[in-house]
Amino acid sequence: MRQALEKRFSFLYSGELSAVVMFIFVSIMVNRAYPELHLYSLLSFWASFLLLEFLLIQGSFYWYSKWRRLKREKISVTPMNVVQLLWKLKKWNIGLISLTSVAFVADFMRWSPTLPIGGLSLSCFIYIFAILEYINYFHIQLSYDNRSDIEYLRKTKRLKKSSLNRDFMHLKK
Known part of the structure; x- marks a missing residue:
């Protein structure tokens, strides 16, 4: 079981990293293959992309800390300092998600009336993906990719709280 x-x-x-x-x-x-997208010129692209990367790094850090503790101490409980750090980052993430929406407004104002629709669409997709990653890590598990998760979903007919969200419950005690 532990293995x-x-x-x-x-x-x-390792997948997140x-x-x-x-x-x-x-x-x-x-960006090189489709210069007409103007990706690297769009503030919304950079804000969305960096938000997504920041969230993926947090996810990787979370799972790495659980793996390392299980490997060294033979327990799978997340270290409290990691939970506290991620609790603080949760608030930062909300701020970054809000600021990213402002980047889209800035791009619309800057590029109007010649909006690079393709680049903005790709930026929007990345932004939505980042928000889904945030929800998946900090609130509700959206990814069901193993037998036990799928079995849980089949039996209960509802989504699980994310692993990190369950860890946050220990902070409130």
Whole structure:
């Protein structure tokens, strides 16, 4: 059981970290292949992209800390200092999500009437993806990719609280 959990935590933290690196390369390739999108000229792209990367790093850090503790101390309880840090970052994330919406307004004002619709659409997609990642980490689990999660969903017919959200409950005690 413990080895399976170690493997799961390792998969989660390395997957999130891989996504951080991969998205950097993908953004470079898309910007070079489609210069008409004006991606790197859009404030909304940079705000959305950096928000997403910041959230993925937080997710990777969370799963890494759980993996490391399980490996070293043989317990899967998240270290309290990690939970406290992520609780503080939760508030920062809300602020960054709000500021990112302002970046879209700024782009509309700057680029009007020649809006690069393709670039804005891609930026909007990244922004929505970042918000979904935030919800998945800090509120409700949106990703159901293993047998036990799918079984839970099938039996209860409702979404789970995220693992981090359950950890936050320990702060309030």
